[in-house]
Amino acid sequence: MSQPYNRVYNFSAGPCTLPVEVLEEARDGLMNYQGTGMSVMEMSHRSAAFEGILHEAEANLKELMKVPDNYRVLFQQGGASMHASIIAMSYLKQGPKPQYITTGTWGQKSMEYAKVVGELDEIYSGKADGYRCAPDFDSLPINPEAAYAYFTSNETIQGVQFQQDPNVAATWVCDMSSDILARNVDVSKYAIIYAGAQKNQGPAGVVTVIIRDDMLARVPENMAPMFDYRVQAKNDSLYNTPPCWPIYMCGLVYQWVEREGGVSEMNRRNKEKAGLIYKAIDESGGFYKGHASQEVRSIMNVSFTLPDEALTERFVKEAEAEKLDGLKGHRSVGGIRASIYNAFPKEGCEVLAQFMRDFAARA
């Protein structure tokens, strides 16, 4: 069965598949957006049309995530890595050393960025066991007085995902880049949630920052305005020219999520989709081995290995021939990684699961 526009099943870890309907909408308005006589790419960020796009995107994200009134949603320049730095620059020195929980590559990198700023405590590291696990929050020596406590809710490379929000009090800062909008989150448990757009929100080039009012108030005085969340909030993400097109695309994706049934429905679909692939792993008699421990398996990134390197290469090559694209795992884990974010269709997971069974049988 072929996909519309002769598209492939794109298992890329991000940037990644966007909903076909959203792309069609972007295409159809590209020469002249809703009678404005111009593309969204050509629109002054101070125009009523663009301000409408921005504020609607903000309102839609707030609604989808049930963001409480004492939080602000900001659309910021840069990527998640940049904001890992900005957060450390802003808050690391405000109180006892921040506590970092690292369950994979992105948590590790964010911690390294923070170390450039000052000292911190790594209170959990999954490194020794190759990043296969995630701890229960209440098993950790959390200091509620620490400057903040940091974790990555879903590690895209290792496919390790926290299964719940923190259940102990702390100034929680969470990089939710790769599972925002994929499961219901109680935003009130967090001080800051931030997420690069290029997984579940839109194209690369914008970061959403959901930040509690008291964290805005705590931004130190000597921050450069561009990196000052208080300045950004005061100016409604329009302190200077924002990445207009990526924001517009995020807005279209938020509307699509809403139309499809919201975050709960995304979660139901993601569990079902991931379940198809994990089933193919678990029923392969050990031919495929999942990287993450069963209880923390990601519903966004399914990382698994094959018996050897030659089979892995053959798997990737033969999959590509069937239009299953982007399956090669990250070099640090090896094997295969199937990233199946919100917009990735269930049918693609079915096709992959069948391909896995066929491949194991003939290999």
Place this chain on the structure above:
Amino acid sequence: MSQPYNRVYNFSAGPCTLPVEVLEEARDGLMNYQGTGMSVMEMSHRSAAFEGILHEAEANLKELMKVPDNYRVLFQQGGASMHASIIAMSYLKQGPKPQYITTGTWGQKSMEYAKVVGELDEIYSGKADGYRCAPDFDSLPINPEAAYAYFTSNETIQGVQFQQDPNVAATWVCDMSSDILARNVDVSKYAIIYAGAQKNQGPAGVVTVIIRDDMLARVPENMAPMFDYRVQAKNDSLYNTPPCWPIYMCGLVYQWVEREGGVSEMNRRNKEKAGLIYKAIDESGGFYKGHASQEVRSIMNVSFTLPDEALTERFVKEAEAEKLDGLKGHRSVGGIRASIYNAFPKEGCEVLAQFMRDFAARA
């Protein structure tokens, strides 16, 4: 005469008009880019297809600007304001205080960002006369040993443009956001040229940084990797996920500039286009008054005033009815601003000039 797709003449100061051909190309590849089976927005930044896009854009910009071999071209996250901060964070303390030349709002802002980092010398300010002038470089007390010397080549709000490259030696840093690719520049005169994309290059969300090798070597050790040009150069602008779509669009614009005859042809057209509007100002018998001094008039942004506020409002409103959009001047200068970057068609300048004559006659 109506424009294709019922588009308006978009005089916005940026984001701004892009070439119709470029938009068509983006639209036509939006569902499936060149047989890859996906949009550029959905493409892994580590894929061969995207690396091709990135490296071609880099090569094209180098060729268009005749960038010498001892410079690197980087495509960076953020906007020009962010890089004004990053440059100060990187270099301000390396040597005697940097020297700032401020000929308008953007230079002023960049200087304010630098002051967050440390001390500097403002060796020229156009503020007292309302930013109408730009100095001759060789009339200034330039210290070639200073950490760097900073200026904004074209001030979009005031419409004040330097007419030549610096003719005295210094570590020149230039914000060229609004006139890059609009005139020939001798890159070898500069240590760093940087430019937000959203005027002459593409949509908002990416900044091009053209940086000399010795400046890369001088990045201090304690910079956050995201703000470290050396790290960014070493990783060919792929240290982390770049703003892929804005970079792709810039690449299409570079190709368009090349097809149309390169920077010299852009410059010829821009002079001609701006000349049409300045002529309408100068022949209005004082009804219209240009903001900038004659000798530093910008070929990118034509700022002028009308006799009073009521006439200005009426001008904007009646112009809009004729599909002349985005002409309202910045509140700090008032009046009218016609931004006519590379992609703005000559015909739109003719229509505006005629409208100006008609309006003055009936007002």
